[in-house]
Amino acid sequence: MTDLNQSRTEQIQRSLAKRYRAEKRFRLYGTMAIAFGLLCVVLLFSDIISKGYRAFQQTYVQLEITYDANVLGVTDVGDSQQVALGDFQGIVKKALKARFTEVAGRKAKRDLYGLISNGAGYTLRDRLVANPELLNQTETLWLVADDDIDTYYKSIGSKAGAFIGRTSEGRQNWVAQLVESGDIELRFNRNFFTHGDSREPELAGIxxxxxxxxxxxxxxxxxxxxxxxxxxxxxxxxxxxxxxxxxxxxxxxxxxxxxxxxxxxxxxxxxxxxxxxxxxxxxxxxxxxxxxxxxxxxxxxxxxxxxxxxxxxxxxxxxxxxxxxxxxxxxxxxxxxxxxxxxxxxxxxxxxxxxxxxxxxxxxxxxxxxxxxxxxxxxxxxxxxxxxxxxxxxxxxxxxxxxxxxxxxxxxxxxxxxxxxxxxxxxx
Amino acid sequence: MVNRMVMNVAIDMPAGLMETENEKNTSVYPEVSVGVPLVASPKMSMRNVDVFYGEKQAIYNVNVDIGQNEVIAMIGPSGCGKSTFLRSINRMNDTVDSCKVTGQLTLDGEDIYAAKMDPVALRARVGMVFQKPNPFPKTIYDNVAYGPRLHGLASRRAELDEIVETSLTRAGLWTEVKDRLDQPGTGLSGGQQQRLCIARAIAISPEVILMDEPCSALDPIATAKIEELIAELSKNYTIAIVTHSMQQAARVSHRTAYFHLGHLVEVNETEKVFTAPEHQLTEAYITGRFG
CATH class of the missing domain: 1.10.3720.10 (MetI-like)
Structure with missing residues (x-):
């Protein structure tokens, strides 16, 4: 009788151990599933954030801008038609030429003008309309750089090496000069939060x-x-x-x-x-x-x-x-x-x-x-x-x-x- | 949708009830309920009531009266139809699609299932207390004030306050909750919740109160309080109570009705039912042979 009881107890003990093992295994599966899910989320987020955080900053270039009435073709800031037709990109070009006086030749000049975004003219126009007294005055301004320059500048010093892409050697030199003189830097990208879509990445906003x-x-x-x-x-x-x-x-x-x-x-x-x-x-x-x-x-x-x-x-x-x-x-x-x-x-x-x-x-x-x-x-x-x-x-x-x-x-x-x-x- | 069949029922007592039956009936259901199902000037009277759930018949040809200021207890084994019958009295069964009630049910001579009887108005006259305490998830005050507000019984705040106080006092709860009327009714103990539900039911001054096993979820002390309350309430209200506890039926009711599998077997003075049941089934139940 006692033998029988003992063998039954042993049987139960054995089956108990088996059950507990199964339970542990089952819990492990659950933990693994959750860990896998969390890992995927972390990967996704870190990938997105590592790729995307730089979009909240934008490369700006500092230039001395002269609101030259002759270049602009604007005599009266109150005249909206004149202002609308004004060649604001022209004064940006002039400022760039003044900054890099050594540049000569049509091709090199076009290359140079590409340093600054096409949208910079609009910024200048808005500034002038808001402050009419700036006409024929000179001021130092930070202007949005072109997207290629932005990408290149952000990639300088990265582990993968600078991303050159369409950035010509001349532009690389100019950027180097700007870096040296401290006239190029990353600033908070307000455009991203205030603009609509654009073909120009540096102007595109959400x-x-x-x-x-x-x-x-x-x-x-x-x-x-x-x-x-x-x-x-x-x-x-x-x-x-x-x-x-x-x-x-x-x-x-x-x-x-x-x-x-x-x-x-x-x-x-x-x-x-x-x-x-x-x-x-x-x-x-x-x-x-x-x-x-x-x-x-x-x-x-x-x-x-x-x-x-x-x-x-x-x-x-x-x-x-x-x-x-x-x-x-x-x-x-x-x-x-x-x-x-x-x-x-x-x-x-x-x-x-x-x-x-x-x-x-x-x-x-x-x-x-x-x-x-x-x-x-x-x-x-x-x-x-x-x-x-x-x-x-x-x-x-x-x-x-x-x-x-x-x-x-x-x-x-x-x-x-x-x-x-x-x-x-x-x-x- | 409740289909309805009005039967021409002679309100006089059916012939079989007049005879005194000396020998005990057999276990088959009696043609007509034994005992004294009908009273002289009833508050409510039910004649030839059949209740169906779809194809299934739950109540078979029930004839019974409820007298003014009377407490009538309905007892019987589980599934015997006493709750179904109770819910037919104030048309709570209307909410069950498949439920169909036939026969004649009257309140003060008015047909409850007549087309011109508004079920909402009827339920204001025939209140109900449920098995499980079911206070609204609102404050104690709002629980009691809900009914009077619905029916526009108080035009001023002071009037409403008074109704709430009287109802809670009558339900024996006022002294326990008067300092925390703004606390949720769901925070009270089970017995207090049930008394709150009773206060809520009497706040609109119904003529009849139906109670569906009001003490089945309560401990003996809370049960004793509710039973005292029922005795007190019977001075002003007519009460029909369904209960599983025969002791409770014996303690609180004037008359007792014994249901068995949808048949109303016996109705009589409570004392008679428990000391000298006329029908074999009733005797078997109260002596504990089944149920």
Missing amino acids: RGAAMGSLFTLVVTIMLSFPIGVAAAIYLEEFAPRNRWTDLIEVNINNLAAVPSIIFGLLGLAIFINFFHVPRSVPLVGGLVLTLMTLPTIIISSRAAIKAVPPSIRDAAIGVGASPMQVVLHHVLPLAMPGMLTGAIIGMAQALGETAPLLMIGMVAFIVDVPGGFTDPSTVLPVQIFLWADSPERAFVEKTSAAIMVLLTFLIVMNTLAVVLRKRLERRW
């Missing part, structure tokens, strides 16, 4: 796309949240259970899985071709993203409504609340955190969406920063796509920087969702 995304998302949330919540409440609280509501439910679930480009085609066919909403504008982008986001919001809102305990409903009905009052006073407040979470997830999805927007023309090259819902614009992910496609070397860091801006947007939205949920959550 503001146009960011504003486009903002306007598009405003349209999306204003339409999809009320419609989605109303649909969810009706389906969950008031709709009879029959074949029709079953059909609607199945279709909503199917819509959530439809490839997003199909929604773009739908938007093109309905909103643009039938209703003649202007193309490439945040309004139509928002409408298309609304179609795409609705299923997500409806499904999560229904889940949130279902999670409201029936006892609360019973209590409200029991004291004589009408069905609408039950929903407005009790179900909706309790389901709101879940609904908001769903809406924010939908918005985050919409923020990152590119494919449907390509179909409705938001992929256009748009220089102006949009100021409203019907101004042509593009959005952040499309801007990333466009820059990633551009041949200029300087767009590589811009692309990474744009991704960082998009990720910041996402993180802000998700934080907002968490904060809102925590605030609205009520315990029972």
Whole structure:
């Protein structure tokens, strides 16, 4: 009898050891999976940040600029037509010639003029308009360098060696001279946050796309949240259970899985071709993203409504609340955190969406920063796509920087969702 | 959607009930409930009530009256339909799509299931307390004030304050919570929560209060408090209470109805049901042979 017991105990001990080993193994798998995921995230972020952080700085060159009325062809700063036609790039060229007096020959001169961005003239024009007394005066200014110079200057001293690319030997010499005299440096890139897109990488900014995304998302949330919540409440609280509501439910679930480009085609066919909403504008982008986001919001809102305990409903009905009052006073407040979470997830999805927007023309090259819902614009992910496609070397860091801006947007939205949920959550 | 079939029922007592039955019935369900299901001037009366969930019939031909200021207890084994029957009385079953109630149910002679009867108005007259305490996730004050606000019973804040105080006092909770009316009702103990729910139900001065196993989630001390409360409330209200505890039924009720698998087997004075049950099934249940 004792022998039997002893052998049974041993058996159990053996099987126990086996079970514990299996458990340990299982935990190890889980830890490994999480470690792998974290590693991927760290790699992704470090790659993007290491490539992109330099886009927040821009190479500037210091020059002595003379606002020579004769070169500019401007006699009266108050005359906007004169100012508009003024040759501001001319005074930049003159300043460069004065700085590097030894340069001679057409080709070398053209090379020299390429040191400074084509956009420098606009900066000077704005300065002159703001300070008319500068006419025929001289001042020392930091001007934006050309993108090739920017890329070259940033790469000097890097481990991989300087990136020369299209930078000629003459330019390399001039840069060396400027470095020696301390007339070239990296400064904070304000253009990146204040400009729209540009063919010139040193002038290209994210503001146009960011504003486009903002306007598009405003349209999306204003339409999809009320419609989605109303649909969810009706389906969950008031709709009879029959074949029709079953059909609607199945279709909503199917819509959530439809490839997003199909929604773009739908938007093109309905909103643009039938209703003649202007193309490439945040309004139509928002409408298309609304179609795409609705299923997500409806499904999560229904889940949130279902999670409201029936006892609360019973209590409200029991004291004589009408069905609408039950929903407005009790179900909706309790389901709101879940609904908001769903809406924010939908918005985050919409923020990152590119494919449907390509179909409705938001992929256009748009220089102006949009100021409203019907101004042509593009959005952040499309801007990333466009820059990633551009041949200029300087767009590589811009692309990474744009991704960082998009990720910041996402993180802000998700934080907002968490904060809102925590605030609205009520315990029972 | 509740389909409804009005039956022409003679309100007089069915013939079978008039006869005194000396010998115990067999275990088959009686044609008509034994005992005294009907009273002279009822507050509520139910005639030929059948309740269906889809195809399944949950209540079979129930005839019973609830007298004015009476406490009637409904007992019976689990799944016997007593909760279903209770929820039919104030049309809580309307919210269940598949549920269908037929027969005639009246409150002060008015047909509860008539087209012109507004279920919202009905539930203001027939309040309900549930098995699990279910206060709203609001403050104690707002829990009680919710009903009066809904129905516009108080035009001024002072009036509302008074309603809240009287209701909480009647529910025996006022002294315990008067200093923390602005705290969430969900923070109270289980027994206090249930009394809060009772206060909430009586705040709109219903005529009838239905209680669906109000003490099943409470400890004996909280239960004793609720039972005292029921005795107190019966001075002003008509109460129908479903309970699993036969001792509770014996303590609080005037009459007791015994349900068995959807049939109302026996209704009688509580004392009679527990000392001299007329039907074999009732006797089997109260002596603990099943249930």
